[in-house]
Amino acid sequence: MNTLKKLFLHAPNVHVGGGLNLLQAFYEAAESSIDFEHVDIRAQAILKPGRAERHWVRPTLFSRLAAELRLRNRVKEGDLVLCFHGLVPFFPSKGKVTVFLQNRILLSSDSLKSYSLKTRVRLWGERFMLKSFAWRIDKFVVQTPSMAEQVRGFLGEKIPVVVCPFVLADVDQAETSTKKIYDFVYVASAEPHKNHQRLLAAWCLLAEQGLRPSLALTVPLETSLSVQIEDLKRTWNLNVSNLGRLSASEVCALYEQSGALIYPSITESLGLPLIEANSRQLPIIAAELDYVRDIVEPVQTFDPASRTSIARAVRRHLGSNEPTQVIHGPEVFLREVLR
Known part of the structure; x- marks a missing residue:
């Protein structure tokens, strides 16, 4: 079936930083097209009410799992699911699934030792899910060519990935007359x-x-x-x-x-x-x-x-370049050794 029935926005854990800014920008543009949404309760003060059926997701395993189950049960053939949080759905979907992938850390096998144990366990699990369930995804959307290259390197050359960067439409320009306080x-x-x-x-x-x-x-x-x-x-x-x-x-x-x-x-x-x-x-x-x-x-x-x-x-x-090192001959080195 080619006709889109409903658009499901699935965005648990998007509540801070650049991810929240992009979600706000997308929501302002697409609010009238969204029929159903899962959004993080920590973004409650930021996201304005819309026409869609909205469910708040708490940062707990039970609430996240409940949202995944609800998504599985509500999505029908012909519906489109947009996973804005960058993860693949835990359960198979009857509809088409697009993942907006923003986290490069999930596309790497690099060490996570600088993160807390709790964060390491979460990232290991998310990497495993991405690798295991990527075949269920109809399309990955990323923001840069190098990100697309990394997706293919991690998930395989045949993975469907599209580059489509976007930001807030009304980025203010600088006022050059403002006094500079910080270098x-x-x-x-x-x-x-x-x-x-x-x-x-x-x-x-x-x-x-x-x-x-x-x-x-x-x-x-x-x-x-x-x-x-x-x-x-x-x-x-x-x-x-x-x-x-x-x-x-x-x-x-x-x-x-x-x-x-x-x-x-x-x-x-x-x-x-x-x-x-x-x-x-x-x-x-x-x-x-x-x-x-x-x-x-x-x-x-x-x-x-x-x-x-x-x-x-x-x-x-x-404009304060560090002086380069003076290179000596062997005689100077010998004098230093004997000094």
């Missing part, structure tokens, strides 16, 4: 793959070299990373301001107050702050990784695994 800004939450640890290590290295550029962060204040940031500020006298979790309008204002975006994240499906900064013509200093080159042209790049590389990229952008 650099990094808009990111506290997950390990956001790579704050090496960014902060680079800032400590710069302080050791006598440079203290100002940096604005948006790490939630209730996290252990926030405490670590304050400890490093005191120890190294860093010029770092952690502003905590910000609203979309506050993030826009922060871009306008910043001289450049620094982006050390190890993995992203899109990297929304890169697009936001680029739309404001903000210089971008970012990891030399495929997801960055998919969408922007940074002014400086670095190895995200090296604090030295990050620090050197910052120095280059500030």
